[in-house]
Amino acid sequence: MKGLWLYLHFPLLALESHSDVLEQPAALLDEHAVRIVQVNALAQACGVVPGMAMASALSLEPRLRLLQACAEQHRSQLEGLGLWSGRFSARVSLQPPDGVLLEIASMLRYFQGLDGLRRRLRQQLEKLDLTCVTATGHTPRAARLLALDGGFWAEDESRHEQRLARVPLARLELDERQQSRLKGLGLSRLGQLQALPSRELAHRLGAALSEQLACISGQQADPPEYFVPPERFCRAITLSHEVERAAALIFPLRRLLEELEGFLHARCRRAVTLELSLEHTQEQQQLTIGHATGEQRAEAWLELCHLRLERLQLSRPVVGLRLEVHELRELEPGREDLFSPRLPADAPAQLLSRLTSRLGEQALGRLVPCEDHRPECSWRRLPATGRWPKEMVASSGRRPGWLLMSPEPLVADWVGSSIALLEGPERIAGGWWDQHPVRRDYYVARWPDGRCGWVFRDAGGGWFVHGWFG
Amino acid sequence: MGLEQLINRGDVWRGPGMLRSSASASRSTGHLQLDRMLPGGWPRAELIELLYDQPGIGELQLLLPLLCAAEAPGWLMWVDPPLLPCASTLHAQGLPLERMLVVHTRTTKERLWTMEQALKSGCCTVVLGWLPTVDTTALRRLQLAVAEGGNWGLVMRPRASRQHSSPAPWRLLLEPEEDARALSVTLFKRKGGWALPRCRMPLSQRSWREVQPEPSVNSVPQARLRGEPELRLVGGGA
Numbered sequence: 001m002k003g004l005w006l007y008l009h010f011p012l013l014a015l016e017s018h019s020d021v022l023e024q025p026a027a028l029l030d031e032h033a034v035r036i037v038q039v040n041a042l043a044q045a046c047g048v049v050p051g052m053a054m055a056s057a058l059s060l061e062p063r064l065r066l067l068q069a070c071a072e073q074h075r076s077q078l079e080g081l082g083l084w085s086g087r088f089s090a091r092v093s094l095q096p097p098d099g100v101l102l103e104i105a106s107m108l109r110y111f112q113g114l115d116g117l118r119r120r121l122r123q124q125l126e127k128l129d130l131t132c133v134t135a136t137g138h139t140p141r142a143a144r145l146l147a148l149d150g151g152f153w154a155e156d157e158s159r160h161e162q163r164l165a166r167v168p169l170a171r172l173e174l175d176e177r178q179q180s181r182l183k184g185l186g187l188s189r190l191g192q193l194q195a196l197p198s199r200e201l202a203h204r205l206g207a208a209l210s211e212q213l214a215c216i217s218g219q220q221a222d223p224p225e226y227f228v229p230p231e232r233f234c235r236a237i238t239l240s241h242e243v244e245r246a247a248a249l250i251f252p253l254r255r256l257l258e259e260l261e262g263f264l265h266a267r268c269r270r271a272v273t274l275e276l277s278l279e280h281t282q283e284q285q286q287l288t289i290g291h292a293t294g295e296q297r298a299e300a301w302l303e304l305c306h307l308r309l310e311r312l313q314l315s316r317p318v319v320g321l322r323l324e325v326h327e328l329r330e331l332e333p334g335r336e337d338l339f340s341p342r343l344p345a346d347a348p349a350q351l352l353s354r355l356t357s358r359l360g361e362q363a364l365g366r367l368v369p370c371e372d373h374r375p376e377c378s379w380r381r382l383p384a385t386g387r388w389p390k391e392m393v394a395s396s397g398r399r400p401g402w403l404l405m406s407p408e409p410l411v412a413d414w415v416g417s418s419i420a421l422l423e424g425p426e427r428i429a430g431g432w433w434d435q436h437p438v439r440r441d442y443y444v445a446r447w448p449d450g451r452c453g454w455v456f457r458d459a460g461g462g463w464f465v466h467g468w469f470g
Numbered sequence: 471m472g473l474e475q476l477i478n479r480g481d482v483w484r485g486p487g488m489l490r491s492s493a494s495a496s497r498s499t500g501h502l503q504l505d506r507m508l509p510g511g512w513p514r515a516e517l518i519e520l521l522y523d524q525p526g527i528g529e530l531q532l533l534l535p536l537l538c539a540a541e542a543p544g545w546l547m548w549v550d551p552p553l554l555p556c557a558s559t560l561h562a563q564g565l566p567l568e569r570m571l572v573v574h575t576r577t578t579k580e581r582l583w584t585m586e587q588a589l590k591s592g593c594c595t596v597v598l599g600w601l602p603t604v605d606t607t608a609l610r611r612l613q614l615a616v617a618e619g620g621n622w623g624l625v626m627r628p629r630a631s632r633q634h635s636s637p638a639p640w641r642l643l644l645e646p647e648e649d650a651r652a653l654s655v656t657l658f659k660r661k662g663g664w665a666l667p668r669c670r671m672p673l674s675q676r677s678w679r680e681v682q683p684e685p686s687v688n689s690v691p692q693a694r695l696r697g698e699p700e701l702r703l704v705g706g707g708a
Contacts, residue, residue, distance in 0.1 A: 348545065348593040355573065355584060363574050368567060369558040379557040388568040392561055401530040401560070402553040415683065422650075422678035444678055450646030451526035452676065457683065467556065468526030469676070 004105035004155065006088075006117075007143035009133040010081065012038050013098040014069055016130050017077045017255075018240040026065040027057060033068060067240060080235060082227040083259045084128070086266030088121065093140070093224035099147065101140055101224055114155045127258060127298075136160070139218045145171055145190075164216065165191025172212065178205060190216075233263050233271075233325040236279075242317035246309040249278070249318060253305055256323045257298040264328075270294030272327035274301065279320035287312070289357060292385050293349040294329040300350060307357040352384055369393050373428050374438050375403055375466060397426050398444065400454040400467035407464035410455060415463050419455070420446045428456075444469070497622070500535035501671045507657050508640065512536050515620045516661070517613040517638040521629045525553055527646040528653040528673045529626070536622060537596055538564045544595030544621065546570045547588045550581055552600055582608050589615035589623045596622045603631055610637045632658065651676050 010016075015028040015038045025043035027036045036052045046061040057064055074097065081100050085092045088111075091103035104117060111117035114136070125132050133151045137143025138160050146152040146160075149167045154160055167190040169182055182205070187193055193201070194213060202210040214220035235256055243249055253276075264271055272294040278285040289308050295301060355364055364384040371393045372378050382388070415421065424443030431437040440456040445465075447453060454467035496511035505511050512518060522529055537546055546569055548555060561567055571594075575581045578601070585599040589612060597616075609625070616623035625638070632643060641659035645668075652673055657666040 348543070348591070351587060351591040351593055354587060359573065359575060359580060359584065365572055366567065366570060367555060367557040367560075367572060369561050375556075379554075384571055392567070393558065394562065399556055399559040399562070400526075401556055402525050402551075403556045405554060421681050421683055424681060425684050441684055443681070443683065446650045446678075447526070448648070450648045450650045451524060452528075452650050453526055461686065468524075468553065470525050470528065470530035 003103060003138065004108070005137050005140050005143040006102040006104045006121075007095070007135050007137065007140075007147040008081075008085070008100045008102070009135070009144075009147040010098045010100075010130050011133065012040060012131045013077055013081075014038060014074050015040060015067065017073075017237075018067055024065055025061050025063060026067060028067050028069055029054060031069055031071070037069060073238065076236075079227075080255070080259045083229055083233075083235075083266075084124075084262040086229060086262035087124070088117070090266060092227045094227050095144065095224075099144060101143065104136070108155075114153065118153060124258075128255065139216060140222055140224045141212070141216045142218075145216065165189060165194065169193065174209070178209065181205065229263055229266055233260055233323070235259060235324075236320060236322040238320045239318065242319055244314060244317045246312045246314050249309060249321065250302070250306060252321055253323075254298070254302055256321065257301045257305070260301070260323065260325065261296060261298040264296045267328070268331045269328040270296050270331055271301070271325045272329055273325070274305075275324040275326060276305065277322040277324075278314075278318045279322060280316040281319055282316075284322075285315075290353065291349065292352040292356075293347075294327075295350075295353070296331065304353055304357045307354060311358060356384075373430050374436070375399070375428070376406070377431075377436075379403075398423065400452075401470035402468040404466055404468075407456070407466045410463040410465055412461075412463050415445070415455070418448045419453075421455075422446050422452070425457075442466070497536050497539055499532055501532070503669055504532070504655060504671060507655075507660070507666050507669065509661075512622055512624075513640060513661075514622060515617050516623075516640060517609070517616050518622075518624045518640040518642070519631075519636060519638040520624060520626050520642050520644055521632055522626065522644040523629050527644060528676070529644055531653070531673055531675070532644075532655075532671075533596075533598070533624070534563055534565065537570075538566075540566065540569070540595040542569075544569070544593060545588075547594045547597045548572045549585050549588070549597065549599040550575055551598070578602060578604060582611070585623070585625075586611055586615045589619045589621070592619040592621065594619070594621060596624070598624050598626065600626045603628070603634075606635060606637060613637045613639075 015026060018026070025046055025048070026040050027043050027048055028038040029035070030037050034054060036048065036050055036054065036057050039048045039050060043057075043061065043064060046064070048057045048060055048064065054066065058066075078094050078096060078098065078100070082092050082094050085100050085102055089102040089104055089107050091106075093101040095101050108114060108117065111120060121134065133147050135143050135146035135149075135152045136154060137146055138157050142160060142164055145167055146163065148171050152160075152163050154163070169188055169190060170179065172190070174182075182193070194217065198210045198213065201213070211220065215222040237252055237256065239252060260271065260274075270293070271291070273288055273290040276287045276289060278287070287308060289301070289304050291300070291304065352364070361383075365381040366384060366388075367379050368382050368389060369392055370378055370380050410419070421443040422445060425441035426443075427439075427441050429437075429439040439459045442454060442456045445453050445455045452469040453465045454469065455463060455465045457463050495514040496509050497514070498505055498511040499508065520529065520532075540546055546566070548570065551572065555572065557567060560570070573584055575584055581599065581601065582604065585597055588594045588597045612623060612625065629643065632641075636659075639659070639661040640657070643656040643658055645654045645656070647654055647670060652670045654668050654670050656668045659665060
């Protein structure tokens with residue numbers, strides 16, 4: 001089962017998925033809350049090491065933040081990484097507890113070689129803020145071994161073999177008895193073991209070991225179990241502490257959106273609306289964030305979420321986030337204009353989504369004329385995107401550029417004295433069909449300072465101004 | 471040092487000569503006189519300020535040629551117009567309504583943000599914004615945004631803001647003429663030149679003659695009747 005595989009090893013996954021461990025010393029406790037399993041770099045600098053008892057760690061560093069391991073949460077984090085990896089390869093396998101295996105031989109051309117893939121991977125890993133050791137290998141097991149041994153990148157098979165020969169046998173994850181037997185035989189490197197004839201090896205140390213060696217070298221097929229991404233994207237994370245400011249939610253949200261990008265990438269889809277729920281201790285708050293045409297990139301979504309969260313007042317502290325995607329659309333490549341003379345920074349859809357996220361849906365609209373002679377009914381609001389009527393009603397008569405939302409009364413004595421009537425009357429009568437009948441004589445009128453307005457006299461003899469000739 | 475060298479050094483200001491080169495980046499205002507005052511029309515990628523107090527003086531007439539000539543994919547964005555733009559009028563004047571976005575905001579901060587985003591994005595051909603009194607920093611941001619986006623940005627402000635300095639390179643004061651047949655324009659700040667005196671722009675569409683009001687709305691209409699069903703005697707023929 002030869003090819004090219006990439007193994008991503010996240011040694012501190014359980015610890016680093018908590019958002020607040022970056023700036024302070026932190027350690028992860030085992031399930032019984034007795035011993036320390038993982039420590040971050042800051043805690044390590046204080047002298048805290050894995051395997052230490054909780055009490056002695058706290059005596060070394062009283063400010064140490066202790067976090068409890070949770071198997072369920074850990075599994076879900078690894079799944080999240082599986083989704084995230086969808087941007088690099090369609091064939092992803094989860095390697096519990098903290099690894100992800102990708103098949104990359106078929107992807108090298110797309111990324112323009114191994115270096116291109118490596119560069120891209122490094123960029124994306126930076127955004128994730130997780131410690132990661134990466135290694136390539138010609139078999140899944142070889143990639144895993146090299147990642148556990150500190151990482152290695154090469155495309156050439158012989159270089160892999162040379163590097164593998166130097167891997168200490170302790171990395172093989174054998175039990176204590178076998179380890180000590182190998183030690184007793186004077187073997188310490190994988191190369192020494194591989195040099196021995198396999199039949200004799202199986203006879204002395206058991207068939208399991210020689211099988212493992214065959215899997216590493218590729219003599220025996222060892223297909224990994226591929227990860228099947230779920231049909232719908234629905235991810236939740238629990239925050240390690242209560243968040244009271246909406247802006248502080250951006251950090252955990254970024255990870256969810258990066259996972260979403262991988263998910264969408266693997267499925268060749270764009271997301272149109274996201275449902276973000278903020279979980280409080282008792283209840284939850286629902287937010288809907290939309291993009292006008294659909295978007296895949298986490299960066300773009302993060303910006304929209306940022307704008308939406310900015311105008312949100314948190315009534316209670318948030319303890320968890322949950323992101324669901326309801327509407328997906330096919331990806332249509334090549335929609336952006338490649339040869340436009342100026343380079344607009346972002347597509348119109350991006351601007352539209354940005355405005356709706358901050359101002360709300362109802363703040364934007366287009367105006368379309370309607371078939372009604374009453375000026376107040378002669379227009380209609382349409383949403384900023386969507387269908388536009390094929391044929392529009394042409395207006396008749398002289399209409400002003402500005403309309404007042406409702407007519408404002410005028411002092412009747414002014415009309416004819418200081419306000420001169422210039423043109424008219426134009427009679428507009430109608431509305432007998434919808435209980436808002438009007439019967440008005442409209443005139444163009446000139447104000448003493450030279451402004452021109454649109455005034456009318458209604459059936460009761462009162463004068464009103466209804467618009468301005470801008 | 472010769473004259474040629476001095477000019478080539480680039481630190482000598484040459485006045486209106488430099489404007490002629492940028493005339494291609496302008497679009498006509500529809501008034502020959504005004505086009506001459508401006509560099510051939512409304513200048514692109516530069517913030518333009520129009521100061522006037524009340525609507526109804528013919529202010530839209532100056533903008534319509536610019537709005538109607540906007541190329542196909544770009545939007546025309548109106549940010550917080552004080553009154554409702556009349557859809558049928560604008561349609562009749564040839565404005566592409568399907569690309570005209572009207573945005574309403576709640577605070578001045580949001581209004582400035584919206585304008586800045588729209589100007590910067592480069593996908594709005596024209597951005598019109600009505601602003602109350604705002605500080606210089608806000609206008610400076612808009613000026614930078616319009617330069618980045620490279621399209622037309624116009625802000626409408628009250629006449630009182632003439633007293634305050636502004637980073638906008640083009641500032642025009644619009645005042646009504648008493649006979650209502652013209653609009654007087656004062657270009658009191660411009661790039662590469664001194665302020666220009668008040669100038670009268672005739673408004674061609676305002677050729678109205680005075681009339682007397684009809685005695686009553688209920689009288690037999692001499693006016694054209696709109697919308698009412700036409701009554702016709704039917705039957706009884708020989």
